[in-house]
Amino acid sequence: MYPRRPSIWPKRFEGFHRVARADPGRAHPYICPAGYWTIGYGHLCKPDHPPITEDEGEVYLGYDLRTAVAATLRHCPALAAESETRLAAIVDLTFNLGGGRLQTSTLRQWVYGGGKILPGLVARRDAEILLISSG
Helix, strand or coil: CCCCCCCCHHHHHHHHCECCCCEEEEEECCCCCCCCCCECEEEECCCCCCEEEEEHHHHHHHHHHHHHHHHHHHHCCHHHHHHHHHHHHHHHHHHHHHHHHHHHHCCCCCEEEEECHHHHHHHHHHHHHHHHHHH
16 A cells, blocks of 8 residues: 555655755755755755756655655554555654654654754644544
């Protein structure tokens, strides 16, 4: 089971980070608020990763979402019987915090990055809660 449109969540909250003036068509690696090197739509990378286009970012996003779906269903197999909407919300959480953290979490409000509360994560968790409760 794979949610048909889960990429709208990471795309909405991660965004595609371009360098507007220097290279407007491509994304370059950057350090996210949690302190990780990232490129495109939240794809973890090394600092020397070559710039990517938005199409390449979508390919990475697809790989990352497949990994998040697999981890979500591995650690929460009961979600396979849930609605696509609920599964998509938990997959977004997994995409954001990682499969290992999902495995050890109690799905509390993960709003920390780099040891501090990040407003973007608060908004993301609130949107996920709305999605789960409406599913």
